[in-house]
Amino acid sequence: MKKSRICLTGLLFILLSSNCLAAMNLYHFEDETKKARFKTLIHELRCTVCQNQTIADSNADLAKDLRDKVYKMIQDGKTDEEIKDFMVSRFTDFVLYNPPLKPGTYVLWLGPGILLIIAIFFLYRNIRRKELEQQNDFDESQKQRIANLLTENTTDEKSKGLDK
Amino acid sequence: MKMKAVIPLLVFIVLVILLGYGLTRDPKEIPSPLIGKPVPVFKLAKVLKPNENISNLNFVGQVSILNVWASWCASCRVEHPIIVEFAKKHPLNIYGFNYKDQRSDAIRWLKYYGDPYIASAYDVTGSAGIDWGVYGVPETFIIDKKGIIRYKKVGPMTKEFMENTLLPLLKKLENES
Numbered sequence: 001m002k003k004s005r006i007c008l009t010g011l012l013f014i015l016l017s018s019n020c021l022a023a024m025n026l027y028h029f030e031d032e033t034k035k036a037r038f039k040t041l042i043h044e045l046r047c048t049v050c051q052n053q054t055i056a057d058s059n060a061d062l063a064k065d066l067r068d069k070v071y072k073m074i075q076d077g078k079t080d081e082e083i084k085d086f087m088v089s090r091f092t093d094f095v096l097y098n099p100p101l102k103p104g105t106y107v108l109w110l111g112p113g114i115l116l117i118i119a120i121f122f123l124y125r126n127i128r129r130k131e132l133e134q135q136n137d138f139d140e141s142q143k144q145r146i147a148n149l150l151t152e153n154t155t156d157e158k159s160k161g162l163d164k
Numbered sequence: 165m166k167m168k169a170v171i172p173l174l175v176f177i178v179l180v181i182l183l184g185y186g187l188t189r190d191p192k193e194i195p196s197p198l199i200g201k202p203v204p205v206f207k208l209a210k211v212l213k214p215n216e217n218i219s220n221l222n223f224v225g226q227v228s229i230l231n232v233w234a235s236w237c238a239s240c241r242v243e244h245p246i247i248v249e250f251a252k253k254h255p256l257n258i259y260g261f262n263y264k265d266q267r268s269d270a271i272r273w274l275k276y277y278g279d280p281y282i283a284s285a286y287d288v289t290g291s292a293g294i295d296w297g298v299y300g301v302p303e304t305f306i307i308d309k310k311g312i313i314r315y316k317k318v319g320p321m322t323k324e325f326m327e328n329t330l331l332p333l334l335k336k337l338e339n340e341s
Contacts (some may be wrong), residue, residue, distance in 0.1 A: 090295065
């Protein structure tokens with residue numbers, strides 16, 4: 001019973017993973033570069049119905065239509081840019097898995113970097129302050145003792161050096 | 165020193181507000197790039213009269229509505245009677261856009277549930293649908309007198325939406341020269 005269930009799950013995974021391959025096999029290209037371009041494009045375009053899948057992965061009807069459209073446009077000699085523009089003009093930048101850098105997406109692209117810089121700034125300031133606090137933790141007599149100990153140490157080392 | 169203790173709280177509050185705002189937004193609603201643009205060029209046969217066409221030219225000269233529907237679309241079944249009711253009360257210049265359907269199914273649907281449309285365009289392949297940026301049926305476009313798309317609603321229209329959003333917008337567009 002258990003075994004058959006595992007088998008079924010495995011089978012399901014195999015079937016699901018082959019979707020993408022099956023999608024590729026439906027299209028015939030006369031040369032390899034077009035095929036490669038098609039493959040990259042369908043992996044870069046988002047299926048607008050099932051929003052977390054590319055049109056390569058999705059089984060949705062619309063994804064199939066969009067794959068057909070990409071295929072047709074490649075066969076018609078359209079460039080990658082033209083194909084992406086076509087999609088963007090109908091479905092906005094949302095269809096691109098790689099959104100372009102422009103005023104609307106500055107926060108998206110630059111936000112993490114800016115946050116990192118702010119974090120580093122505060123981290124640096126905190127470490128620096130802790131260091132200063134430690135230095136200032138000693139009162140005058142303690143400081144004197146430290147100074148004495150340090151000079152003692154150096155004279156010790158010097159004398160050791162002389163011994164050798 | 166006290167100020168410092170408040171900072172994490174402030175950050176937390178801002179985060180909660182932003183995330184709360186995020187929750188009220190519908191991720192399915194992609195803003196249409198077509199708003200402010202003319203109706204895409206298309207020409208499709210009518211569902212009920214295959215010999216006649218509907219094209220982008222039908223949308224110039226008066227304020228009109230284009231409602232994308234299909235017999236296989238479950239939420240259209242919810243939306244459709246509302247449109248039918250509404251069209252009885254208010255004279256709507258509404259066209260249908262039958263998306264990726266079988267003509268026989270579409271005709272049966274219109275006969276059974278009523279036909280509020282002036283005519284429905286029959287887009288069996290969905291290629292005109294791509295030009296309209298259709299990705300989730302039902303969708304509704306509102307088009308001004310010049311044939312410019314002014315509003316797009318994704319998902320079924322409710323009675324509230326039609327009364328509170330659609331009607332005022334239609335009136336506003338009607339008053340434009």
